[in-house]
Amino acid sequence: MTKIKICGLQSIEHVLTAADAGVDFIGFVFVPGVRRHITKERARDIIEAYKRNKTGLHHVAIVGLFANQSLDEVNRIIKTCDLDFAQLCGNESTSYCTKVESKVIRQIKVDNRNSKEDILPVLVKHVEEILSFSSIPLLDRLEDGHLGGTGKAFDWSIAGEISKSFDIVLAGGLSPENVDRALNEANPWGVDVSSGVETEGDKDTEKILDFAKVVQQSDQSRSKLK
Numbered sequence: 001m002t003k004i005k006i007c008g009l010q011s012i013e014h015v016l017t018a019a020d021a022g023v024d025f026i027g028f029v030f031v032p033g034v035r036r037h038i039t040k041e042r043a044r045d046i047i048e049a050y051k052r053n054k055t056g057l058h059h060v061a062i063v064g065l066f067a068n069q070s071l072d073e074v075n076r077i078i079k080t081c082d083l084d085f086a087q088l089c090g091n092e093s094t095s096y097c098t099k100v101e102s103k104v105i106r107q108i109k110v111d112n113r114n115s116k117e118d119i120l121p122v123l124v125k126h127v128e129e130i131l132s133f134s135s136i137p138l139l140d141r142l143e144d145g146h147l148g149g150t151g152k153a154f155d156w157s158i159a160g161e162i163s164k165s166f167d168i169v170l171a172g173g174l175s176p177e178n179v180d181r182a183l184n185e186a187n188p189w190g191v192d193v194s195s196g197v198e199t200e201g202d203k204d205t206e207k208i209l210d211f212a213k214v215v216q217q218s219d220q221s222r223s224k225l226k
Helices: 012-021 040-053 071-081 094-098 116-132 156-163 179-186 205-225
Strands: 003-006 025-029 061-066 085-088 103-110 136-141 169-171 190-193
Touching: 003 012, 003 205, 012 025, 012 040, 012 205, 025 040, 025 190, 040 071, 061 071, 103 116, 116 136, 116 156, 136 156, 136 190, 156 179, 179 190, 179 205
Parallel strands: 003 025, 003 190, 025 061, 061 085, 085 103, 103 136, 136 169, 169 190
Antiparallel strands: none
């Protein structure tokens, strides 16, 4: 089954909605200065409330998003908020990644301006490196001046070529309306969505539920064809 991650959450309501919908990962953005930023205190309160209310709910792994922040700060937030994963979206080195005190999801930015033939070998090398230190590679579209969460997709056939050999997470421009097509084209291990389940910049309960439902139904349909 395709893993589902809902990112940029900021309320207990939407965390519980995601858990009830059967998602596998929930993400909190700890990068200062970005629109979905959340303080570690607020995130800790939401996470603690989720853990008090999760009886009977699908287990969800908790992810913190970081970019070009000090290792001490990242590890401090991991401990404070009891995170399962750190998703690294900046220029962190392999050495840095191996010193993070949680499991790691490592973003790879896909430059949509380059041809598939040019970019595939570079991306495969990045994926292999990330997997070599037991982390999860996540492919998102490169947008100058943005770390991710732009709501813009890249050529899914690129991800499809990579997913033939490696488990990857697909991000960038996904929504309840297009995720079935993305799954058919890219066949990723997991999908990551943020702006695609928002209305006017805020998370939308119905869109979270719809996104998870479409992914789950798509998995069922494709499994019948195998």
